[in-house]
Amino acid sequence: MFSPEHDAAIHGEAHQLRSEYVIRIDGVVAARPKETENPNLPTGMIEINVTKLTILNASLPLPFQLDEQVGENTRLQYRYLDLRRPQMQRNIMFRHRVMQSMRRHLDESGFIEVETPMLTRSTPEGARDYLVPSRVNPGQFYALPQSPQLFKQLLMVSGYDRYFQITRCFRDEDLRADRQPEFTQVDLEMSFVEPDDVMNLTEGVVARAFSDALGIEIPHPIPRITYAEAMDKYGLDAPDVRIPLELTDLTEIMKGSSFKVFNQAANLTGRGNEHGLVKALKIPGGASLTRKQIDEFTEFVGIYGAKGLAYIKINGDWSEEKWQSPIVKFLSDDEKRAIAEATGAQTGDIVFFGADKASVVNEALGRLRVKIGKELGIISDTPFAFVWVTDFPLLDWDNEARRNVAVHHPFTAPNPEDIQHLDQADGDSVEHPLEKVRSLAYDLVLNGIEVGGGSIRIHSPELQKKMLGLLDIDDEEAEAKFGFLLSALNYGAPPHGGLALGLDRLVTLMLGLDSIREVIAFPKTQKATCVLTEAPSTVDLPQLRELHIRTTAKPKTAE
Incomplete structure (x- = not known):
């Protein structure tokens, strides 16, 4: 409080203060006058009557006000200002509490924290490696780790039977909306364990984090389903179990169908997910869906390779010719009866169908199930629904x-x-x-998103x-x-297994946010660039020569 009654000179100096100035004050703490009390503020019952003012650092006019909604690019360009927002302060501090909770739980469970190398050799683990040239070894490269996988296995061989690390990992993946080229995972490995041991330990870590950071008790043991069950019922290996809708397999029923689309898919053979599949998705009360909504759903499944979306509106019993659909005329009475019995469709429902390669049908109907469940409110009010998927x-x-x-x-x-x-x-x-x-592999899924995965390793x-x-x-x-791993396995390697939790994803879901960029202090954009530091960037020719590198890429020019 700068008041001319208390000190006219200080009051005059205060007129030069602007938003985000850094100041030091001396003053007297006093109760606020009754008419200015604000119980909604932490300091709403007091004020400080300033007796001395020192400006430690001025601030230029802000590119945006901290309580203003601005575009993400602007936020990332001035991330040091964006991080001052109360919401971002909450996110980053919450992330810290989650990390410390997990660290405490693992420490109390007998784990030791070991740092593994950031500069290692390139190994094929799925995504592309980020390569780092070696100046002292011309023509050779390090790779930034996609995970500490091989080193944590070596630690098990070394006799450190409970390891963990909260570590950065790097993957040069194709661009996706919510992926980061560098991310953080909570990595752990244990010797002499079965899958249940790793899953039970992980449940304790996660439950402790929810309790410490959110004050929420997560029911555990967490339900477990097999991969086969997940694909059969939900079409996806990371199912959102809050949505009670399930898929129904009609492949055997349709092998003799006169409806060509169903018949061809039902009799398609091939390796892996190349075999054919006919599945149905019943939506209770869905007969009220409009043609526009059905067209939108048809366009949606096209994203996942589906060539169309057949449907039947159930307006009564099939035998009374009260099924409304362009495909009903191609179905025999036996097929209609079988569809009704298999799906349990009732009057007022709609049944969607997918018929194609298994990979297409499962992905398309699996994604449609989630979309419809959320849009039509066919979803439980459980905020956090965990499930383990096993037996991949x-x-x-x-x-x-x-x-x-x-x-x-x-x-x-x-x-x-x-x-x-x-x-x-x-x-x-x-x-x-x-x-x-x-395999002896297992994934932890939260609200339809994989937040962790692991396996028992080959020893x-x-x-x-x-x-x-x-x-x-x-x-x-x-x-x-x-070679280094194969050699190590020859020297008495114990049975071992582990898991990695995606910290960024987990914290994002815990806070109910839409993007992992909201919980990372300095994230990259969807194009894997840092608009704050303008990375990646070109480097000088002398630096390239020192590394024995020549680039064939042409510089980008402004359009």
């Missing part, structure tokens, strides 16, 4: 490359019950034995070599890329 396939078939790829990563252990199928590989045939092999050098061979990595390539 060990391998998937890349039809373009004509080879197997690891569903998680090449170091994931197969389920011992299925391991005999690893020796039954026989080329590209349909119903390949390798498709029967489940046998022979089995690890076999796994690499199934991925078309021959002995020479395996030795060049993973």
Whole structure:
């Protein structure tokens, strides 16, 4: 409070103060006059009558007011100002509390925190590596880690049986709306464990974070479903279980259908997800949907490769010809009866259909299920719905490359019950034995978003070599890329497994925010650039020469 009654000179000096000036004051704390009390402010009952004022640093006029809504690019360009906003202060401090809660829980559970290298060798783990040239080793490169995967396995070999690290990871991925080229994960690894041990430990970490940071108790044990069940019921391996809608498989019913679209899909054969599928999605009360809404849903599933979206409005019993749809005339009475029984459709419902390759049908109807559930309010009021997805396939078939790829990563252990199928590989045939092999992998899903994933690792050098061979990595390539791991596994490696939690995603969901950029202090844009520092940038030719690098890229010019 600058008052001419208390000190006219100080009051005069105060007229030069502007928003965001940094000042020092001396003064007397006093009760506010009754008419100026504000119980909604932390200092609403007091004031400080200033007796001395020192301006420590002035501020230029702000490019935006801190209580003003501005575009994200402007916010990121002046991130140091944006971070002053109360909302951003809350987000970053909340993130800190979550990290410290997890760190305390892991420490109390016997884990030790170990830092693993940021400069390592390039290894194929799915996404592209960020490469770092070595000046002292001309023509050679480090890679920034996509995860500490191999080093944490080496720590298990080294006898540090409970490791964790809150670490930065880097992936040069194709651009997506809510991905960052660098992100933070809570990484942990344990020796002599089964999947249940890792999942139970993780549940404790997450529950502690919710309790400490939000004051919310998360029910646990967290429900568990298999990958096969998730794909069958929800079409996605990260299902939002708040939405009670489920998919119904009609493939067997439609194998003899006279409706060509259903018949062809039902009889399509192929490796992996290339086989055909016919599925239905019943929406209770959906018969009231307008043609415009159905057209919008049809356009939506097209994003995921669906060529259309068949539907039937259930306006009464099928035998009374009260089903409204362009496809009803192609269905036999037996097929209509089977659809009614399988979906449980009642008067007033609508049933959507997908018929194509399994990958297309599951993705399209799975995404449609979530969209409709949210838009029509067919969703529980549970704010946080966790589920574990287990028993993932060990391998998937890349039809373009004509080879197997690891569903998680090449170091994931197969389920011992299925391991005999690893020796039954026989080329590209349909119903390949390798498709029967489940892995000891598990993902933690929150509200339909994967927030963590892990597995039991391969600790046998022979089995690890076999796994690499199934991925078309021959002995020479395996030795060049993973020789240090294969060597370590020969020296008494214990059984071990672990998991990584995506800290950015988890904190975003805990705060109910839409973008992970809201919980990262200095994030990149959707184009993987930093508008604050203007990174990435070109470097001088002398610096490139010192690194023995020549670039063939042409400089970007202003359009």
